[in-house]
Amino acid sequence: IPEYKIVKEVVVTTSPLTTYTVQPKEGKWRIAYKYGVTVQELEDLNPDMKDVLQPGDVVNVPNKDAETIKEVDEKYSYYTVLPKEGFYRIKLKTGLSQEELEQLNPELVETGLKEGMVLKIPFKSENSTIEGVVSSMTTNTGKVDLTKSDIDTETKKIAIMLPFGLNKVDTDSIYDTKKQIETDRYLSVSLDFYTGVRVALDSLQDLGVNLKVDVFDTQNRESEVASILRSNDFSETSAVIGPLMPKLFNDVASRLKNDNVPIISPLTKTVDLGDNVFQSRPSEDMLEDAVINYFKKDSTAHVIIISDRKHKTVSDKLKREFTRASVLSSRTERKTGKDAYYVLDLDIVNVLKPGKNVVFLETDNPGFVSNVSSLLNSKIVTGTDIILTTTKMDKAFEDEEVRNTHLSNLNFTYSDIKKSYNEDENNSFAKRYMSTYNELPNSYAVRGFDITMDVVLRLVTSEDLYLSANLSPLTSYVENKFAYKKKLFGGYY
Structure with missing residues (x-):
């Protein structure tokens, strides 16, 4: 069966x-x-x-x-x-x-x-x-004072990487050490920047912020940076400030990308904008666009573009932006045809108009700046206003050949990565710095203070640095403002 x-x-x-x-x-x-x-x-x-x-x-x-x-x-x-x-x-x-x-x-x-x-x-x-x-987020497009926000008192860990090069410093001789600080560019910038960082850390402690700070000497060497990354665990680090040099910065950013650790470029102009990178310094193109857009708002002004031969490309770009502008080039030497870096009084007279005149001067030659600013200064009369500007603030405008009174009379206007502050005003940072180091801070010290304050305050008032870029789009400190935008496929700038 x-x-x-x-x-x-x-x-x-x-x-x-x-x-x-x-x-x-x-x-x-x-x-x-x-x-x-x-x-x-x-x-x-x-x-x-x-x-x-x-x-x-x-x-x-x-x-x-x-x-x-x-x-x-x-x-x-x-x-x-x-x-x-x-x-x-x-x-x-x-x-x-x-x-x-x-x-x-x-x-x-x-x-x-x-x-x-x-x-x-x-x-x-x-x-x-x-x-x-x-979006579920309430964003604030205006300036945000993070010192007045609710602060997370949980301890945050940050790292700072600077090229001190202390391995080369002779600590046995005070004279030699001072001499080395004066002659070693990396060491002097690192020390100045770090003094600002120290003042910021003291100020943050007063606000109730709890921090663990690791400071690393990169020695400005790839091998040392590799050793630092190999010997230390950065997976729990909330943010890394530095290194200063582009190649080393890009190496560190690439290595920390897998752990999604934010890394902030404090001084370098050009870095690879990976997903975890925050470029705190505006690019030259952004500064150029800022001054152009500023003067574009006034349609009543007559624009004059003056440049030397070297800066003809910038002059041509400005002409495309201001199609009705008058264009004036520097004179050339008769025999050689080389740039002579001057214009004549009659050249200026021919392009000026009654009313408001905005003059773009594009050069890196101090003599040319002196020549143009002097001639323009002599043409300021009732009914003729002249504003001098440039798309790239260069050392030529600060040269001893150029009279500051002329620049002042011409309301010299330019874009910069920082705003100026009065050292004599009631500035708590300047006072604290003076009491600590017995001297006024230079621009690197101020930058160190501003960067550290911004990074840490963003960390303790938001879930992380990435989210803070959205929730607190614009912050401002002693000399520097920070407003990050996200690149479509990349980091923040």
């Missing part, structure tokens, strides 16, 4: 829906983004959903694996696709191409755009005015 084995197969059916409890500050767009649906699809799943969700509300959402649920990254803004909107129209609003949107939102490659879909886009404070942009 054959025997039959009966096998029972139990089929477990998985519900396509599950429930989700609304968290504080969560709106419909956040939940829709997390679960990969449009706002309309979320509303369809919840016919009785209120217009404004409250913490503790329970809503229906797609039943998805935990690893497929997206998290809202506070370092970005979010955009809700509007009816009949395609990639071209979104690009006009946000400046993002289809390829860039797909890189930020990989699901777009398969699904394409859908009305109500929530897309991740780079955070910019100006995005808040664009129709369709949503």
Whole structure:
């Protein structure tokens, strides 16, 4: 008699829906983004959903694996696709191409755009005015005084890397040590910067900030930096300030990228802008654009562009920006055709007009600056206002050949990475520095103070440095302001 084995197969059916409890500050767009649906699809799943969700509300959402649920990254803004909107129209609003949107939102490659879909886009404070942009964060585009914010008293760990080169300092001789500080550029800049850091640390302690600070001497050598990174664990470090030199800075930033440790460039003009990099110094292009945009606001002024042959490219750019501007080039030597670095009185007379005149002087030659500023100064009369400016403040404008009274009379205006402060005014930093070191701080010391204050205060008033760049977009200290923007695929500048 054959025997039959009966096998029972139990089929477990998985519900396509599950429930989700609304968290504080969560709106419909956040939940829709997390679960990969449009706002309309979320509303369809919840016919009785209120217009404004409250913490503790329970809503229906797609039943998805935990690893497929997206998290809202506070370092970005979010955009809700509007009816009949395609990639071209979104690009006009946000400046993002289809390829860039797909890189930020990989699901777009398969699904394409859908009305109500929530897309991740780079955070910019100006995005808040664009129709369709949503964000749970209340951003403040004005200046923020972080010393008056609530401070997290939990101990933060930071590191500072400077090229002291103490291995080369002869500590047995006070005379030789002083001489070395005077002649060794890296050592003197590092010491000046660090004195500002020390004053900042004292000020932060007064505010109730708890810090663990590691200071490393890079010796301005790749091998020493490699040894520092190899011998120390930076995974719990909240931020690293330095190194100063571009190559070493880029090496450290690359090594710390995997641990997502923010690294701040304090002085260097050009560094690789990786995801974890904060470039605290504005680029030359940004400074140039700032002065151009400043004078563009006044459409009533007559613009005059004066340059030597070396700076013709800058002159041509200015002419494209100010199409009605008068252009004047320096005279040349008759025999050689080389730049003679001067203009004649008649040259100036021919381009000046009654009313307001803005004169761009593009040169790095002190004699040319002296020549032009002297002639312009002599043309200041009732009914003719003259403002002297330049796209790049150079040492030529500070040379002893150039009379400061002329620059002052011409309201000399330029972009700089720092603002000036009066050393005699009621300045708590200057007073504290003087009482500690018995001398006034130089620009490197002020920079050290400002950078340290900003980095640490951002850390103790926000979840991390990345989020602080959004929540506190503009901060200001003794000489320096900091307002970071995120590069689309890169760090902060």
